[in-house]
Amino acid sequence: MRGAVIHAPGDIRFETLDDPKILHPTDAVIRTAVTCVCGSDLWPYRGVEPIGDPHPMGHEYVGFVEEVGSEVTSVKPGQFVIGSFATSDNTCVNCRNGFQSNCLHREFMSTCQADYVRVPNAQGTLVATDEVPAEELWPGLLALSDVMGTGWWAADAAEVGPGSTAVVVGDGAVGLCGVIAAKELGAERIIAMSRHASRQELAREFGATDIVTERGEEGVARIKELTGGIGADSVLECVGTAEAMRQALHSARPGGNVGFVGVPHDVAIDGEELFYSHVGLRGGPAPVRRYLPDLIRRVLSHRIEPGRVFDLTLPLEQVAEGYKAMDERRAIKALLKP
Ligand SMILES: [Zn+2]
Numbered sequence: 001m002r003g004a005v006i007h008a009p010g011d012i013r014f015e016t017l018d019d020p021k022i023l024h025p026t027d028a029v030i031r032t033a034v035t036c037v038c039g040s041d042l043w044p045y046r047g048v049e050p051i052g053d054p055h056p057m058g059h060e061y062v063g064f065v066e067e068v069g070s071e072v073t074s075v076k077p078g079q080f081v082i083g084s085f086a087t088s089d090n091t092c093v094n095c096r097n098g099f100q101s102n103c104l105h106r107e108f109m110s111t112c113q114a115d116y117v118r119v120p121n122a123q124g125t126l127v128a129t130d131e132v133p134a135e136e137l138w139p140g141l142l143a144l145s146d147v148m149g150t151g152w153w154a155a156d157a158a159e160v161g162p163g164s165t166a167v168v169v170g171d172g173a174v175g176l177c178g179v180i181a182a183k184e185l186g187a188e189r190i191i192a193m194s195r196h197a198s199r200q201e202l203a204r205e206f207g208a209t210d211i212v213t214e215r216g217e218e219g220v221a222r223i224k225e226l227t228g229g230i231g232a233d234s235v236l237e238c239v240g241t242a243e244a245m246r247q248a249l250h251s252a253r254p255g256g257n258v259g260f261v262g263v264p265h266d267v268a269i270d271g272e273e274l275f276y277s278h279v280g281l282r283g284g285p286a287p288v289r290r291y292l293p294d295l296i297r298r299v300l301s302h303r304i305e306p307g308r309v310f311d312l313t314l315p316l317e318q319v320a321e322g323y324k325a326m327d328e329r330r331a332i333k334a335l336l337k338p
């Protein structure tokens with residue numbers, strides 16, 4: 001089979017690789033229907049995260065079950081399946097508590113920009129649809145394996161509720177999905193922070209009521225202006241930089257909550273400042289598996305359209321161009337078709 005391999009910053013190659021095999025009785029192998037490049041793939045691509053030896057890339061996937069291990073009974077060959085970027089048995093105590101992305105048997109997916117993928121913990125990880133969905137729905141379902149699930153978690157962790165005011169920091173795919181989630185969870189006012197015209201437009205179509213283009217302390221001042229001087233009930237931090245986290249913490253009102261889902265890079269939090277702010281803080285890798293059945297229903301019924309974050313579609317062999325386009329911010333998110 002063929003797949004993407006990162007060799008060095010800026011160096012993604014499309015190579016022939018060994019076909020994945022069932023290594024454990026709890027594995028499944030799927031044939032990729034569609035996959036994509038994630039904003040978090042750009043950290044190693046930009047040299048911000050060390051790469052080490054050349055290795056395959058990709059953690060977002062939907063596909064057709066090819067083969068299952070002897071202990072996998074929940075899905076069978078031929079079915080269309082969706083799974084999280086973090087695999088889980090869905091039975092251990094952390095899974096039962098709803099934190100499947102902290103499963104005691106968790107393995108992160110890392111080889112999905114390829115024709116075929118081995119999925120560990122298949123029984124607990126993969127959710128099959130009743131029938132093969134129409135191809136136009138595949139991008140929306142693919143978004144559930146990470147960005148839409150992560151945006152939902154950001155809104156859930158920030159305790160967005162009916163009538164609330166939510167601020168979304170970050171206009172990447174996760175931030176835009178966070179706007180969808182805030183709307184679905186009943187936020188009355190959704191303030192998206194974005195400087196890019198096309199992303200502002202999509203945010204508005206997804207339910208944003210206000211756009212703030214300022215950043216840093218100016219951005220915070222603008223949020224305060226829009227929220228009666230106190231800040232927002234809920235803030236979704238969808239970037240992971242120190243600046244974004246500062247902006248998020250300062251944009252929440254006393255008693256408000258920040259859900260942070262951008263993988264932190266050089267983020268430090270001042271304990272004393274947090275103490276006096278009365279802001280609640282919760283984040284981490286999204287427990288996508290918890291949300292999958294509900295989000296699959298919302299996509300299949302066309303209630304939400306997270307697949308619209310894919311504004312570039314490429315054949316899988318042009319995966320390197322997908323990284324380049326996202327790195328240069330020419331694309332929000334690149335969809336890859338085997
Ligand atoms: Zn991702």
Ligand SMILES: [Zn+2]
Binds near residue numbers: 091100102
């Ligand atoms: Zn578990």
